[in-house]
Amino acid sequence: MTDTVAPGAPGAPGAPGAPGAPVIDRRRMRLVMAGLMLGLFMSALDQTIISAALRTIADDLNGLSQQAWANTSYMITSVITTALYGKLSDIYGRRPLYVIAVAVFVAGSVLCGLAQSMVMLSVFRGVQGLGAGGLMSLAFAILADLLPPAERSRYQAWFGAVFGVSAVVGPVVGGFFAGLDSFAGAAGWRWAFFVNVPIGIAAVLIVLGQVRIQNDRSADKPDLAGVLTLILFLVPVLFAVEQGSKWGWGSAGTLGLFAVGAVGLVLFVTAQRRAGGAALLPTPMFRNPVFSLYNGVNTIVGAAVFGSLAVLPLYLQIVKGLSPTEAGLMLLPQTLGIIGGGRLCSAYVTRTGNFKGFMLLGIVLMMAGTFWFATFGADTALWQAGVAAGVMGLGIGQCWQVMLVAIQRGLEPQYMGAGIGSFAFFRSIGGTVGISVFFSLFFGSVGGRISDAYAGAASDPGFREALADPSVTSQPANQTLLAGRNGAVSLDDSSFLAHADARLAHPFLEGMAQAMQTVFLVSGSLLALGLILALVPKTGGRSAAKTAGSPASAPAPSPEPAVSASADRSS
Template sequence: MSTTTDAATPTPGVSLTHRQIMTILSGLLLGMFLAALDQMIVASAMKTIADQLHGQTLQAWATTSYLITATITTPLYGKLSDIYGRKPMYLAAISLFLVGSLLSGIATSMYELAAFRAVQGLGAGGLMSLAFAIMADIISPRERSKYSAYFMAVFGSASVLGPVIGGVFAGLSSFLGVTGWRWVFLVNVPIALLALFVVARVLNIPHQRVNHRIDFGGAIALTVGLVPLLIVAEQGREWGWASATSIAMYVIGVLGLVAFVWVENRMGDEALLPIRMFRNHTFSLGNTINFVLGVGMFGGMVSIPLYLQIVKGVTPTTAGLMLLPMTFGIMSATAIAGKVTSKTGRYKVFPIIGAGLMAIALFLLSTIGTDTPSW
């Protein structure tokens, strides 16, 4: 992804003051707060939402549809912003997130909610990736670590506030005449409107167009590969894992993934996920670890609030509060690892320790039952 011509990139004699940078960052931080908050706020409210929409067995789709569209669109935003500029694409991302939030807040079924969450994901894919791209455009490499602290603070705040706010809204029968759980999504609307206003006013940096081929084929192939596999994961127990329908989903999914690899090879460096990157041992190993740990992390984020509410019988608000140790652990580990890495330049030990701790934690969580003490 190429950067635009601006203060931090190589236009002689051009620079931004700290105040100008902070003015621009204010809009970016609002967008990042939206994306970070939404990852956590839904978890503690999902049982209430699924009960209200009569779709407890479908609740996973409200999470996975968001993650699929966000994942697929993240690299597309980078290429499109190189062509059309950071500002219009960031405004488009906020607008899509705003529309998706509003629609999710008025959903009448779990199928509708899953579809509207997918729209949210279309916007979320650009909120974080473009925020970091714009930061790289306007801030020199030497100064970026200083300003990255603001992003970490926003992400940490959203991670702490999300489960609590989600639990509080889910625990309310109504708020301002609207069913409580709907505010889990509607709370994004005023924040998104403010972000739109701020970004439209302050994000004025020069843009130098860089043409790219957009890998729409890869995005479609990846969707075809993932969605059938998710469908059979959701419905396989009801259909039968070896039924004709399940086998058809397996075949379509595998063909989609094979097509994705083929398309990525054809696209070369313009691919959504350039295959050549996997020839780098560090990249391959790091992403394999991230994939495995991501399964455990997101599985825990979704499952633990459901366990607390369904099995232990706690309220959504209490379930949100009981997620705080996890968010504090994430924030503390991130801060410590970042500080030590910046001072020593060594990072290998942290993925090893992190993977080990998560393996132990997930094993212990697999042993819990109806009589497990809350502590």
């Protein structure tokens, strides 16, 4: 027999009128959650660990200016496979796909730990992304198979706690490994990847032993045309975004790649329409206006959040001179904000079904935090960074928690895997584009900003004194630093800053901060666009009203979880 929600649970397949629905007991449910949470923890921990350690990794591999690819390659493959895992799980079942996702992610982690260059690391991060695409979407899909809508928010809050814990632990662990010269015969930063191996093994063992659900499988074949056209769309566009500042935005190479991407997008949309219910993103889902509109908001917010948060650790570690561990601890308020925001809204949304107010407030808070970041310079007090990060975290916790609830509502059972996968899919598309654009914007403008800052420092007595002292200017670190007066400094290895004279380094750091200010301004503007889109009235009649989560249409929540404490009937 199989494990699903208990009979009579509100909104469940086994609700009254559907006798004979199988049951999962409460103990089994806890074990299933443990397996799913380990997989999510591994994925979330990897992102936060790498964020804290990436500067050290890039300096060691001599590729700081190429670090965008370490994130972008991961995001590209995870975007593509997120939608694919969701759809394949509708066809072949959740458990085998989840185990495959974990195995691929662990294999990619081992390869990343063995990388000898930024190019190799970027390629292997892409392998990681092939597995990461399934870790979140399949966890939520399995949960949706087990629980009725009225109870999902309660258990999804557990998933939110996983991201919160990983956001606390990850930067500290990443900073710890990055600060080690070596550990067990390997450079310390390599263990930021190797740590995924035991977590992944534990997740696989639990899922294989405890997850025995049998979702209603689709008879459709995998949408290979959708996968190929999605690749044709994403890869050229992201490569053009990454290289545009070097080649020139109006160059033939950049425009040619954008043109190929545009053709790929048209072909992808056409393939999805032809595939119907077998599509990676089945077009019937988009007939629901709430589903379509909030996925649009999801994409924009993903670009703004992922892009800006990729730059923030550079501000803390390079401009403010914090160690990776210290920078990770400075992001603790953001973590607490994410946890607090999620818990604040999840209980209310579960009880009432109303979510729009929390989502709008979340976007406003993210805007406030991001525009605050845009005022930061080299001399800004660190407490401001901590408070701004907390404000942004509070907004993230509210917005994405309720956005997932909004997107899930109204999905038909046969589209549940693809529909939940769409949440991670569109957020990842936004994040991938955001990281590529923002790093390109930063590295494309930082040279000029540093030159301008040095020109403005000519009137500073301390700078002139240091510049006139041959014992200072003859130092290799200071010579590398002063090359920035003409925009000639290389940013592939920023470790020279630790040995540079503070008087000569200040204009350099101020120029970097100004380049980051531009990134945060663009991020805040994107969030403002997302807010406007979220305010657009949703129409579409009865189905839209149901999906919107009004109290009248939301399933009445039960006081206890919908899983039954009766004996396990599974074989």
